[in-house]
Amino acid sequence: MPLWIEVILRSILLITILFFLTKWLGKKQLSQMNSFEFISGFVLASIAAIHSIDIRLPLIYGILAMFTWFFIPFVLKQLALKNKTVRDFIQGKSTVLIQNGKIMEDNLKKESYSTDDLLENLREKNIFHVADVEFALLEPFGRLSVLPKKENQPLTAKHAGITVAPMKEPQTVIMDGKMLLEPLANLSLNPDWLSTELEKMNVAIENVFLGQVDHDGQLTIDLYDDQLVVPESTEKELLLATIKKCQADLELFALATNNEHSKQVYSSNSKKLDKAIEVVTPYLK
Amino acid sequence: MTVGSQVKTVLASLKNIEATLDILSQKTQDSEAKQVYQQTSQIIHEVKTDMHAQVQILQNEEPQYDT
16 A cells, blocks of 8 residues: 555544544633643643654554554543542632732742733733722633623612613524524414515515514524614514604693593593503613 | 593504514524513403403494494
8 A cells, every 4th residue: 555545544534533522522712721720631632643654653552552542531531530639639719819819928929920911811811900809719720711890890770779670682593594483483474474575574584684583573684795784673663663653642631631530531541551661661772 | 532432542553562472482592582572462362352342332322433
């Protein structure tokens, strides 16, 4: 067998093995790996590389070495999943760097983390002033997690006391001009509904790059041709405006009429509508 | 516009609102939102009933405008 064919065959075999081994090792991101996992991954790759080029080495040794380098980290990972002590030993523990707004200098030294490192990582979290931090933790994989003081946390609807409607994830129903049936079925909608909605917007499905349906069944689309303007769905805004108009009209009638009974009917109903507006507004925005 | 026709316009708008709310409550995936839409639709229905009665009264008062 010519040497070059052997190199190709070896490479193909080793690529296949490497592919499955890395798949079995799990889908942890590179940034989430600890140094041991990182290095064993590199060693795996190097073994594969060496054995695919160096045809003097028997292939079986390479495969054996790869499986060993795969097996030990794999077993350790499984043990770590089951047992907290093993996990702390293998993956390391997190270190508190800032507590109650005070920097823990001893812990900084222990992790050989310089003040500049700390400031740099805080800046990455958009914090330029150490005094804004309540608590900061150095994770085992080297990332810094920061809890800002309460007054420096971003304002949420909860802080502002605003009622907001719950939200479900939108479903993507059109991709690259093609209808996706499964997400449609998840929303208990059918292709007919989609074609009707597209017809209402006056676009053909081939022109749609991406189409999503939100939890209230409103379709939003992006077209290939960015010059075309897509009509935005205004159903909900219109509804809210109409309710408000009715409420205002009733109030007006109540003021205009001289009949005591009518006045009472108008004003009580206007109050009812007012309450309805209050309840439904978060859902229609 | 007479008062009668103004009230009739509001009645028509209320019918529209009720129908739209019913459609929304059918379409939404969220049970809480569904409940709110139905609840609102119920209130609108009550208002609608009152306004309907009011239209009847006004028609009796202003028969000359009733066509």
